[in-house]
Structure formats: structure tokens, C-alpha cells
Amino acid sequence: METKQALERRILLIGSYKKLLFDSLCAAAERYERHVQYHDVYYLYFKINENTIIIELTLAGTEHTGAREMAIRNSDGVIICYAANYPASFNELASLNEDFKMRKNKNAPILLVRNEDEYVELDPVESSSSQTGSSDKDDISRNTNEQADDENKTMITSEQDQELAKELNCETMALKLSEAGPMDNIILDFVKKVLDTDRRQRRRSTLMDGLKHLNVITLNKLRKSDKDSSSHSSTSDISPEADQENVDSKSDKEDGKGTKEKKCTKDDKKSTKDSDxxxxxxxxxxxxxxxxxxxxxxxxxxxxxxxxxxxxxxxxxxxxxxxxxxxxxxxxxxxxxxxxx
Known part of the structure; x- marks a missing residue:
């Protein structure tokens, strides 16, 4: 019964090295559960203003696939994550801009998270053919990425981060996820933005539908009024002067016809006399x-x-x-x- 009354929205978590961010999302929820068939889909339950909100969270990689494109198109909100100390994770996001142009809800909020941790954990490998796991957080594997040489590491600058945020038209947030602690407030604020944006979108759609319906009614009335006025003018809006002009023109035509007949008779008589x-x-x-x-x-x-x-x-x-x-x-x-x- 609770599920039927709850609001359900879709949020997409995309990028590389998003393991810690996913753990923070699950920790902020009252409870969460994994999809029975699709292991990259989770359901997170939040309580906002005494209302139960169900977030369908989809984990997507950086590879350009049909599933990722569909998830971006149908999402109500997107969280993008990358590791600042691993430039490859940032460069992989360059292809997102084209996919975001195909979104149904152009005003859906987007949050760009810049993880500045020196060491990050690898993302768990999920497979749709794997067996169903429990809803416990221990189901997620915890592999540690080996540290690269300091000479070979190039950190993504904040200017590059701001440029990407401008291209995607989104907000950006830089933090160390390993030291951030609970992120309940940040996550709840983003969920509220998703709800507010969706509410405004629905209100706008309702208003547009009402305006379209009103325009149709007004147009039909105008057409009916024009039709009635044209029929009325064609039957009863003829002035007496116009009637008199019609009568005079008719009599003139008859007089001209009679004169012509008389002239023809005289000509016939004259021709007969000439022949005699x-x-x-x-x-x-x-x-x-x-x-x-x-x-x-x-x-x-x-x-x-x-x-x-x-x-x-x-x-x-x-x-x-x-x-x-x-x-x-x-x-x-x-x-x-x-x-x-």
C-alpha cells in the first residue's frame, strides 16, 4: 500500500569510480533494494515531508550504449562522477553532451561531482545474468585501485571542471568522498530539486494543455459566429436602395428589349415595302x-x-x-x- 501511494522518480548515476558516491546514496536512504532481474538498478526509499519517495537509481558506465542513451533520455535527474586524479575518467565524459540533448525533460537537474581523493576504489562489475543479491551493503565488492606513480598522474584542474559543467548546464561540487562523511543533506537536496522540477514541468504541461483546449474552444466559437453572420447577411441584410436598384435595372432591361422588338418590326416593314x-x-x-x-x-x-x-x-x-x-x-x-x- 505504501508503494502505491509513493512518488517514483528516476535518477541516473553515471561515470567512473563512483563506488563511494553510490555507498553514500544508499546510506542516505531509509532502505534500498536491488532489482530482481537488472542488477544495475536499485530502489532507494526516502522520507520527505511525510511523503515516501522512491528513487529508481540506475548505474551506468561511460560506454556509449543504447541502454545508457535510453536511461539519460528518460531520467528525472542525473549525477555525474569522476576522479580528478584520473584524467581518463574525466575524458570519458566528453560524449555525454550529445546524449543529454536528447532528453525528454530538458530542465531535469544535473549534478557534477568531482572526487578529489588520491586513491579511489574500482566500481563493482555488475552482470544481468548473475544471481539475485541481498539488499545489504556488503554485496558490493571493495577492490582497491593501485596507486600510480606521481610522475605519471595529472590532476584535472578546476577550470576544466567548470568548462564541463558549463557545457552540460549543470552544477558542480568538489569534495573528497572518503572524508566527506554522511552526505544525507546533499543527496536529499538533490532529490528535492528533482521533485520540484518535475512538479513545475507537470504544472507547465497542464497549463499548456488547458491553453490548447481553450484555444480550440475559442476557435470553434469564432468559426460558428462567422458562419452565422455570413448566412444572416446573405438572407436579411439587403437594403431597400439595393432592392429599388434591382427593380430599376430589371425594368430598364425590359424597356430595352421592347424598343429593340419595335425597331425590328419597323425594319421588317421597311424591307417589305422596298421589295414591293x-x-x-x-x-x-x-x-x-x-x-x-x-x-x-x-x-x-x-x-x-x-x-x-x-x-x-x-x-x-x-x-x-x-x-x-x-x-x-x-x-x-x-x-x-x-x-x-
Whole structure:
């Protein structure tokens, strides 16, 4: 029941020569236990403000592996350890910066621990295929690293330490772990930072989710309002002036159409009248030609009398059958008659 109510967070302990730091973490916890299957994973139980906090502590080496990359990505906090008197342990941390860029929680706290002990213990060799060990601290092997010659040892300077801390954007702490004694306060402070950062992250995520939901609701309302206003304006927002203009334009179109029809009717009548006049002209020309043929024969009394009758008949014809061309033909015929007589 206690486990279900407790908060669980993930912390990664990475680096070389971290044996003493791991012992200090276990000593600061009320109790700890090892994972049944994964022997590089431990569960540490802390009591903070009457709340039980379970820290899933993962031990990772400096080798670039998929397991280490995943542990860095999913961690809520990272503790990095190196031995200042062993430059190799410091140089191995150069590849961490790229892995830290892939973290899900960019604000997760990081603590860089600089161990200035002259002699450090080797890290225990853990294997996932080994048998399950007890939760006692004596399960961790205690091998001692042989001292190197003073001439071959080069200590990492504090400037190098600060430069690495700046690259990783983290805090740094220098101490001798063999003489530090209990580190309960330091460890508990780091656990509190993990909890506070996680709480702020969750609050920020909740706030962002709320803002997104609010934006969606507001956007839907605006869309609905725009749709309603557009439909209302298309049906009922037509002014009387616009109606009158539409009526006037319609009447103008009808008047123009009627005028056009009247014009077409007049043109049709005019064309019909012109065609009738052309027919009369053709008939008159034909009569004139027949008269000319008659007059081309020798002049005899009978022919003269026949011509006179024809001439008089033409003179008494209705004026509507005479056009401009008939008048000209009649004048020419009369002049010819006078010449014959």
C-alpha cells in the first residue's frame, strides 16, 4: 500500500569510480533494494515531508550504449562522477553532451561531482545474468585501485571542471568522498530539486494543455459566429436602395428589349415595302422594253394608234406603281416617240 501511494522518480548515476558516491546514496536512504532481474538498478526509499519517495537509481558506465542513451533520455535527474586524479575518467565524459540533448525533460537537474581523493576504489562489475543479491551493503565488492606513480598522474584542474559543467548546464561540487562523511543533506537536496522540477514541468504541461483546449474552444466559437453572420447577411441584410436598384435595372432591361422588338418590326416593314417597290420597278421596265420593241417596227397608222393607247394607259397608271426609275424610263420613251412622229 505504501508503494502505491509513493512518488517514483528516476535518477541516473553515471561515470567512473563512483563506488563511494553510490555507498553514500544508499546510506542516505531509509532502505534500498536491488532489482530482481537488472542488477544495475536499485530502489532507494526516502522520507520527505511525510511523503515516501522512491528513487529508481540506475548505474551506468561511460560506454556509449543504447541502454545508457535510453536511461539519460528518460531520467528525472542525473549525477555525474569522476576522479580528478584520473584524467581518463574525466575524458570519458566528453560524449555525454550529445546524449543529454536528447532528453525528454530538458530542465531535469544535473549534478557534477568531482572526487578529489588520491586513491579511489574500482566500481563493482555488475552482470544481468548473475544471481539475485541481498539488499545489504556488503554485496558490493571493495577492490582497491593501485596507486600510480606521481610522475605519471595529472590532476584535472578546476577550470576544466567548470568548462564541463558549463557545457552540460549543470552544477558542480568538489569534495573528497572518503572524508566527506554522511552526505544525507546533499543527496536529499538533490532529490528535492528533482521533485520540484518535475512538479513545475507537470504544472507547465497542464497549463499548456488547458491553453490548447481553450484555444480550440475559442476557435470553434469564432468559426460558428462567422458562419452565422455570413448566412444572416446573405438572407436579411439587403437594403431597400439595393432592392429599388434591382427593380430599376430589371425594368430598364425590359424597356430595352421592347424598343429593340419595335425597331425590328419597323425594319421588317421597311424591307417589305422596298421589295414591293422593286417589283413595281421591274414591271415598269418590262413594259417599257415591250413598247420599245413595238416601236422598232415600221411606222403604220395601226401601230401608231396602238402605241398611243399604250402610252395613255401608262400615263393614267396609279402613282404608287411609279418610282424614280419608271419616271426616267417614261421620259426616255416620250423623247423617242416624239422623234418617230
Amino acid at each position: 417597290s422593286d417589283k413595281d420597278d421591274k414591271l415598269s421596265v418590262k413594259n417599257s422594253e415591250s413598247d420599245l420593241e413595238t416601236r422598232s417596227t415600221p411606222a403604220t397608222p395601226s401601230n401608231n394608234r396602238s402605241f398611243l393607247r399604250t402610252f395613255k394607259r401608262n400615263q393614267t397608271a396609279p402613282s404608287s406603281q411609279k418610282g424614280s426609275s419608271q419616271h426616267s424610263h417614261a421620259t426616255t420613251t416620250q423623247s423617242k416617240v416624239c422623234a418617230v412622229m
